[in-house]
Amino acid sequence: MGLHAYSVELENEQAPPRPTVTVLGLPFVNISREEALEALFDYMRAPHTNATVHFINAHCANVAQNHPRYYQALLNANMVLPDGSGVAIACKRVGESLVANLNGTDLFPLICEQMAEEGLRLFLLGAAPGVADTMADKLKQRFPKLEIVGVQHGFFGTTGTDQVIDKINEARPDLLCVAMGVPHQELWVERYRHRLKVKLAMGVGGLFDFSAEKVSRAPKWLRSIGMEWSWRLMQEPGRMWKRYVVGNPVFLLNITRHGQRPCRRLRSYLEGDYPTFYKWRSFARRCWWLFRRWYGPKARRLLDIGLSLSILGFGGPFLVLVMLWIKLDSRGPIFFSQTRVGQSGSLFKMWKFRSMYVDAEERLRELTERNESSGNVLFKMKKDPRITTPGRIIRKLSIDEIPQLWNVLKGDMALVGPRPALPREVALYEARARMRLDARPGLTGLWQVSGRSDLSFDEQINLDLFYLHRQGIREDIKLLLRTIPAVIKGRGAY
Incomplete structure (x- = not known):
């Protein structure tokens, strides 16, 4: 047969x-x-x-x-x-x-x-x-x-x-x-x-x-x-x-x-035409190397801009409903901004939907001893009393991160990369952790699709550094696709 x-x-x-x-x-x-x-x-x-x-x-x-x-x-x-x-x-x-x-x-x-x-x-x-x-x-x-x-x-x-x-x-x-x-x-x-x-x-x-x-x-x-x-x-x-x-x-x-045409590349391999097959593969690899070397960064930037505009455009009506829910639930602004550390240590203002009460920063000092994140660099609590009712939902589904698409369009962030850290967190970084600042921060990344807050700080650093060695448009597309089920399951999101 x-x-x-x-x-x-x-x-x-x-x-x-x-x-x-x-x-x-x-x-x-x-x-x-x-x-x-x-x-x-x-x-x-x-x-x-x-x-x-x-x-x-x-x-x-x-x-x-x-x-x-x-x-x-x-x-x-x-x-x-x-x-x-x-x-x-x-x-x-x-x-x-x-x-x-x-x-x-x-x-x-x-x-x-x-x-x-x-x-x-x-x-x-x-x-x-x-x-x-x-x-x-x-x-x-x-x-x-x-x-x-x-x-x-x-x-x-x-x-x-x-x-x-x-x-x-x-x-x-x-x-x-x-x-x-x-x-x-x-x-x-x-x-x-x-x-x-x-x-x-x-x-x-x-x-x-x-x-x-x-x-x-x-x-x-x-x-x-x-x-x-x-x-x-x-x-x-x-x-x-x-x-x-x-x-x-x-x-x-x-x-x-x-239609009915067989895959010619596989046929040439299976029928013994090895030189043709390997020449094709070698040519394809050379083209891919050149693309990554000279056009990869530009292609990644075009991907960031295109997807960001698409999400904001198609999700506009839904985002309006989210904003109304936040405004009606508790006093305070709809959006929350915070200074974060970007690529090469530069500072920028990162935007999110407000998911906490307006006095969250003042109450943080009272909760420091209840930090559930190992390493004492990040602060994480599964049942953080500072989070509002809509905040628990939008954080679980990562909807609170959508305003960061504006940061992506401005160029402060990318769709994929290490998460942007707070200046007080970066001050506690050791030399190895500072290597994650070599890349533009992103909305999603390898550790976000691998467990998010359930991972220790050291595990997050290891995954970010692993991504830095493999970053490219192909890796970004793979991580964006993996983000969809990670968001649906909500593992480690709190």
């Missing part, structure tokens, strides 16, 4: 060709559920097979476009099954119609039922410790005749690989389900398939978590309209936001631009 696909020997007959659809250079079968089940059991019933079957969805296709080894593993599989509404949309873009959504979560109970009837053996490999065991118990309750010949979690590391392979081979399963996530499970199967004495190895992603009821599935009505991904996003926003909020538009853009 792929460029170097393994042959599968079926007893007394050759498997007939199956209709396929190719999207972004990845061919998958376009068959009914019944045909897919029959094909899977053909592999398991045959006496001398060593087949692999994997699934492909929008996320898999995105990963494959930049991962040659994973791309090759999918091409080498005996069968790739379509999973999800994204694949159905891709089929339409190339003039095809998807016969059936063959996702593993729906197929697996049917596979287990038939395996129990035919006396075929199952081995479960992957997921966190205890998950596969729980899944095996639930399968035995549902399918008492199902023969589960082995269970092994996926956290065995490279040193335990030989022992795990020996354990699998001793059990000699007809079906090995591997749940290590994309692309690790496909790469693991591809690397060790020649050593595995199994008839069929299948990468199943998060199937174990669903089957063990560690993660609930979306309601049927949501799955029927192709929106199951939204349910996963609501359950695990911190882990899934990049896959769906960023990944889905990227997938749609790719299939719109490329």
